[in-house]
Amino acid sequence: SAVISQKPSRDICQRGTSLTIQCQVDSQVTMMFWYRQQPGQSLTLIATANQGSEATYESGFVIDKFPISRPNLTFSTLTVSNMSPEDSSIYLCSVEGTEISYNEQFFGPGTRLTVL
Amino acid sequence: GQNIDQPTEMTATEGAIVQINCTYQTSGFNGLFWYQQHAGEAPTFLSYNVLDGLEEKGRFSSFLSRSKGYSYLLLKELQMKDSASYLCAVRDSNYQLIWGAGTKLIIKP
Numbered sequence: 001s002a003v004i005s006q007k008p009s010r011d012i013c014q015r016g017t018s019l020t021i022q023c024q025v026d027s028q029v030t031m032m033f034w035y036r037q038q039p040g041q042s043l044t045l046i047a048t049a050n051q052g053s054e055a056t057y058e059s060g061f062v063i064d065k066f067p068i069s070r071p072n073l074t075f076s077t078l079t080v081s082n083m084s085p086e087d088s089s090i091y092l093c094s095v096e097g098t099e100i101s102y103n104e105q106f107f108g109p110g111t112r113l114t115v116l
Numbered sequence: 117g118q119n120i121d122q123p124t125e126m127t128a129t130e131g132a133i134v135q136i137n138c139t140y141q142t143s144g145f146n147g148l149f150w151y152q153q154h155a156g157e158a159p160t161f162l163s164y165n166v167l168d169g170l171e172e173k174g175r176f177s178s179f180l181s182r183s184k185g186y187s188y189l190l191l192k193e194l195q196m197k198d199s200a201s202y203l204c205a206v207r208d209s210n211y212q213l214i215w216g217a218g219t220k221l222i223i224k225p
Contacts, residue, residue, distance in 0.1 A: 042203060042217040043159070092158055104149060105213065107158035 002027050002098045004108035006091075012114045013083055020079045021111045023093030028073035030097025033105070034066070037090045046091075049076040083115045118142045120216035122204050127222045128194055136189045136202050136219045144209020150178050150189045151203040153218065159203055162189070191221075199223045 003026040013019050023032065032049040047055040047068055055068035070076040080087050093108040120140045128134040140148070147166040151159035165171055165180035165187060177190040191198055204216040 043215045045213075045215075103147060103164055104161045106161065110158050 002029060002095055002100070002106050004093060004095060004106060006093055006108040006111050008111060009109065010112040010114075012116060014116055015084055017083055018079055018081045019083065019113060020077050021091055021093075023076045023078070023108055025074045025095055027099055029095040030073075030102075031095065032070055032076045033094045033096075034068060034076070034078045035092040035094060035107075037092060037110075039090075043092070046078070049078075080113065083113075085115045088113055088115045118208060118214050120204055120206060120214055122202075122216045122219045124217070125220045125222065127224060128191075130194055130196060130223055130225050132194050133190065133192050134194060134221065136191070136204075136221065138187045138189070138204035138216060140185050140187070140204070140206045140214075140216075142206050142208045142214055145182060146207040146209065146211055148178075148180055148187050149205045149207070149213070150176075150187075151205065153201045153203060155200070162202075194223050196223050196225070 005024045007022045011019055034046040035043045036046055037043050045058050046061045046066055047057040049055050049068050049070040051070045051073055065081055067079045091111045094105045096105050122138050149164050150162040152162050153159040163171055163178040165178050168180055168182055170177055170179045175192045180187045199222055201218040201220050203218045205213045207213055
């Protein structure tokens with residue numbers, strides 16, 4: 001499977017600030033996604049990161065709050081803007097369409113965000 | 117709407133067998149996935165079913181019936197390390213993954 005890294009692995013932030021999370025893959029992938037997972041909950045898709053164009057957001061998520069970049073086929077960033085305590089969650093990057101497999105999604109280790 | 121149902125929590129004994137069920141109602145079907153997620157870690161891929169029947173992979177097997185909108189994950193010879201959440205996900209007609217809420221499996225000695 002693809003090796004996926006995320007930075008930072010965790011952070012504690014103040015209300016009103018912004019945090020940018022990076023996702024790096026060791027090989028080119030077709031699709032990259034950003035998820036949020038509250039403790040004890042399942043995965044909620046935030047958006048699909050599109051290479052060279054605007055991300056595709058799911059219902060309830062907007063670009064002003066969660067700007068996403070994907071400058072190439074191996075890298076993406078998610079920014080959580082103007083944070084509030086409700087944004088405290090684990091944020092996961094995932095990829096599809098690797099050299100080994102086309103179907104399944106592989107996940108990065110996640111970024112644990114706490115907003116005070 | 118699209119819906120995936122799994123039991124919230126199950127308990128089993130080390131060395132035993134457990135079956136985790138998943139039923140789904142989605143707009144179209146392009147495959148069903150099972151993932152394992154240990155507490156504090158990212159989900160890891162376990163299995164993929166797109167045709168009816170049983171797929172076996174070591175101690176883990178996954179079954180699919182498309183006509184019934186039903187799948188199960190079978191874990192044999194349970195080990196303590198199998199304590200985790202198991203997530204069922206279905207790819208719909210738009211090739212989007214729809215995720216279940218996950219089943220927390222507790223293994224007791």
